[in-house]
Amino acid sequence: MDLLDRFRHFIKNRLPVTDDEMEGLVAAFTLRKVKKKQFIIQPGFTVKHRNFVLQGAFRSYVIDKDGIEHTIQFAVEDWWISDINSYQYQRPATMFAVALEDSIILQVSFETEQHLKQSNHTFETFFRIGAERTAAFHQRRIISSLTLSAEERYNEFTETYPDIVQRLPQYALASYLGMTTEFLSRIRRRKAGKKS
Amino acid sequence: MDLLDRFRHFIKNRLPVTDDEMEGLVAAFTLRKVKKKQFIIQPGFTVKHRNFVLQGAFRSYVIDKDGIEHTIQFAVEDWWISDINSYQYQRPATMFAVALEDSIILQVSFETEQHLKQSNHTFETFFRIGAERTAAFHQRRIISSLTLSAEERYNEFTETYPDIVQRLPQYALASYLGMTTEFLSRIRRRKAGKKS
DNA sequence: CAAATTTCCTGACCTGGTTCATTTTTACTG
């Protein structure tokens, strides 16, 4: 199937695997369709799956004490999305995760993932690489949030992810970048003015 | 030796290992003493080691385009410290890492770590767990930086790490929490006033 | 395709946190 080939390609791209390992890994995942605006993670419920996006787009966010949403992560094709503090430690989630478009994802359950990692060194490596990349990615984001102004963070994002920007609602991007939707609107106006 | 027992204890705490594995892992690391104010990572140089703090304290930071320092991480006993974007991808560092006290660390080289992970499933697991924890930790920090005010971030830090706070210079903590040293001074004054 | 809802825009005003300049305190160093 075409969609699963995307996942196979993703795996091959990360590390060398035998055909058996490839199929063993793929078989551990379950395909699931998710409609736009449907939630796959909600606060209070322990996250039972790691989710890989085959098609579509997601957004995870928290709600602070004043009721304001803060986007923690976006995920489009070939990205994982989960509340890792809930999933890894099997504790109740603090985040929401919702589909921004009609989407198709692959899910592994926590137990299956544990079993995969135990049973085969290569699978362990696969998840180790994923965790390392996630950690490095988060560190880059922390550096950006500490060192850049709101406008610079926006520029960095649009330059790094030009294709993704267009698929995201503005309020979601603003809250990901740590600013209000009004301020992002102003930044965009400033830019549009300058360009002509 | 007493100091190495600290590391052995750390390993045992994370996952079950045989005696052979334990000694194989420990043997891969080299002990190194680092004087206060001495640098172990500097921008432009590719980071060749992952560092585990046995004794002492470290701080990593970047310098932005205006010359202002931003602390990315602290590390005391039982913490790792490195510029992971440099170490993992073996590219030139963007960060500094400096000893805040006379310290003793354990170092593995990049090559040795790769070899460890390849040669033994358990070692792979050890590093996978470390990366997962780092990722989850960073995510919590991102959530805090998006959802909390400067004072709330300070409170969270002092409550989570009451013992570490006292070992850190104020300017370093301020820049870790994403505020100026002046503002942190004000927060502390406000608190000192209220308490009496 | 019209109505309802959600998203986005815009302007006026506000504030948490910064900047700058000076003083006080603490920590090193010979």
Added chain:
DNA sequence: CAGTAAAAATGAACCAGGTCAGGAAATTTG
């Protein structure tokens, strides 16, 4: 342990970005 350097405190002016309120687009939904 005196002299110097580094860190922390303090006050006043300032600003990046937030808040609030109203209207205009764009999307959804029946």
